[in-house]
Amino acid sequence: MIIKNVLIISDDDKDRLGELNFVAKKFSDNIDAIVFTNKKELEIDVKKAYGINNIPPNSIETILPLASKYDVILTNGTVGAHIGGILTLKLSASCVFGVSEIKYDEFIFSHSAYGDKAVIDYKPEHLPLVLILKEKYFEQLTTNQLMEIEWLECKKDNIEIVKEEKIEKEVELDKAKIVIGGGRGIGSKEGFAILERIAKLFGGVVGASRAAVDNGWISHQYQIGQSGAMLSASLYFAFGISGATQHLSGIKNVKCVVAINKDEEAPIFKRARYNIVADWKDFAMALINELEETNG
Amino acid sequence: MINIGVCIKAVPDYEVPAEKFYLQGNRMSGDYKYVLGLYDEHALEVGLQLRSKLESKLYAISYTKKEYVSTLKKALSMGADELIIIESSNDDPFQTAYNLANIIEKYNIEIVILGRVSSDLEREMVPPLVAGILNRIYLPYIVSISSESNGKSFLCVQQLDNKNLHLLIKEKFVASITDAPCNLPRIPNLKEIMKSKTKPLITEEEINFEKFNWAQELSAKIPKYEYINETLPNDDLSFTAKLLLENLKKEHCL
Ligand SMILES: Cc1cc2nc3c(=O)[nH]c(=O)nc-3n(C[C@H](O)[C@H](O)[C@H](O)COP(=O)(O)OP(=O)(O)OC[C@H]3O[C@@H](n4cnc5c(N)ncnc54)[C@H](O)[C@@H]3O)c2cc1C
Numbered sequence: 022m023i024i025k026n027v028l029i030i031s032d033d034d035k036d037r038l039g040e041l042n043f044v045a046k047k048f049s050d051n052i053d054a055i056v057f058t059n060k061k062e063l064e065i066d067v068k069k070a071y072g073i074n075n076i077p078p079n080s081i082e083t084i085l086p087l088a089s090k091y092d093v094i095l096t097n098g099t100v101g102a103h104i105g106g107i108l109t110l111k112l113s114a115s116c117v118f119g120v121s122e123i124k125y126d127e128f129i130f131s132h133s134a135y136g137d138k139a140v141i142d143y144k145p146e147h148l149p150l151v152l153i154l155k156e157k158y159f160e161q162l163t164t165n166q167l168m169e170i171e172w173l174e175c176k177k178d179n180i181e182i183v184k185e186e187k188i189e190k191e192v193e194l195d196k197a198k199i200v201i202g203g204g205r206g207i208g209s210k211e212g213f214a215i216l217e218r219i220a221k222l223f224g225g226v227v228g229a230s231r232a233a234v235d236n237g238w239i240s241h242q243y244q245i246g247q248s249g250a251m252l253s254a255s256l257y258f259a260f261g262i263s264g265a266t267q268h269l270s271g272i273k274n275v276k277c278v279v280a281i282n283k284d285e286e287a288p289i290f291k292r293a294r295y296n297i298v299a300d301w302k303d304f305a306m307a308l309i310n311e312l313e314e315t316n317g
Numbered sequence: 318m319i320n321i322g323v324c325i326k327a328v329p330d331y332e333v334p335a336e337k338f339y340l341q342g343n344r345m346s347g348d349y350k351y352v353l354g355l356y357d358e359h360a361l362e363v364g365l366q367l368r369s370k371l372e373s374k375l376y377a378i379s380y381t382k383k384e385y386v387s388t389l390k391k392a393l394s395m396g397a398d399e400l401i402i403i404e405s406s407n408d409d410p411f412q413t414a415y416n417l418a419n420i421i422e423k424y425n426i427e428i429v430i431l432g433r434v435s436s437d438l439e440r441e442m443v444p445p446l447v448a449g450i451l452n453r454i455y456l457p458y459i460v461s462i463s464s465e466s467n468g469k470s471f472l473c474v475q476q477l478d479n480k481n482l483h484l485l486i487k488e489k490f491v492a493s494i495t496d497a498p499c500n501l502p503r504i505p506n507l508k509e510i511m512k513s514k515t516k517p518l519i520t521e522e523e524i525n526f527e528k529f530n531w532a533q534e535l536s537a538k539i540p541k542y543e544y545i546n547e548t549l550p551n552d553d554l555s556f557t558a559k560l561l562l563e564n565l566k567k568e569h570c571l
Contacts, residue, residue: 034478102445104445107449111449116442132439135329138338140537188479277568290548295547295549307554312558312562
């Protein structure tokens, strides 16, 4: 299939834009972008950057006529979730949602299913094509090119924003170098205080499995996995975590995993570099002693 | 009276460990228990909270194989008023969305709520397609919906990466729900379970809509990952800790 041009649709998050820009370049050099932003300039390697200072649900009518001029429409994140399906329908486009891998020469797009236990390949058969990329599965294109923005107006606001609350993040799990994770095996909030001590000694942060979050021992901000953060740490400790595939997808990019579990059959041991079959608390206390001794 | 529709799906137990996971063709195969989709339960909870504050009726709607009806009945014991089943073994997202949209129109459903993503194929396609087919506004990542001026407008709280938006909407819409402490699904109590046995279960005919050529599905595979593991001795955990720290330093992980 000959792709003449590509349209990126995104918010102004640098990482998300970088990933879309990287994939777009693989298809064509003829790239434009529509970005939801209030910035004056954007670091992006495209021919033309359009800006929308509104929310995606109010912008569909504005985006549609422009999007209809492109062979491939690339999007991701919450913007992708808002507009991907509607664009597919209205443009009678082919589509793949949640793309985690692309075989560019064969025009095959992979999507993981069943909590990352399986990968399904799709081949679109016609253009235009709408692709919603999974975040953090693609390289980022970095550029110093600053693009000026041509602003697009939304005709009518169907939705009114009555309040906007900033979520103050206590932790940036995705950027932390060392993460001390705890799961259902930790058994209580107090258990997480012990993990916090280890995190401090390492200069790292605490993270958790969904089971620990669901039990209310730690807030959702600390969740790692398919519906939580995707780590890029060099070291991850999994204390009392079984290693469900939905959790493992969040530690896919971690360099070294240390697993502590009392069940020697726990699936996390297959993913870990170092396995310790023990009660988590016994090992945690031994580790704290050792770290305190070496740190003086 | 406002009609609320929550679209639900029975999915194979997502707690099945990877070692017990098999594929037959491109789909999960084996004798697994079926459960309600994880996000669908949150969607039901949002719908039920809305119904409790508004003169309304809540329909749970599923495009599904007949054999999963008993799983889907959990929606009735959670509190849905009626369960509508569109029997089918098709899982194409466009056929699913067209059939759901058809029922939503037939039953005059004003507020449509779905889980963010189905817990099996995880394509996240059906909710926006339903909205597109119905020409309604689509709001993903919603965690709660409340009624303003007795159903004339609705306030939806949307949870995005670093902010919560409170959105006021005065027309029919489709929302997909993400999980949050405020929509933790209720556990049906005995009284509700007993009451659910007399609630209506309606079966509707599937309609074969024209096929939407979105992509050809090729093969599915179970990805294989190889990692080098080393089990450390565990008879003296102080020694284990010391050994581990030495190894982590050697491998430049610290
Ligand atoms: C759509 C969807 C999305 C999901 N997203 C996520 C996600 O983002 N992140 C996530 O983590 N999960 C996610 N899950 C849930 C996932 O399937 C698992 O349920 C969850 O990861 C299990 O958490 P866990 O390992 O802490 O608990 P369990 O699986 O219960 O494991 C607890 C482990 O602790 C061990 N243990 C118990 N006591 C001790 C002790 N004293 N010392 C040492 N070890 C002990 C046990 O041997 C066991 O291996 C998702 C599920 C679905 C369906």
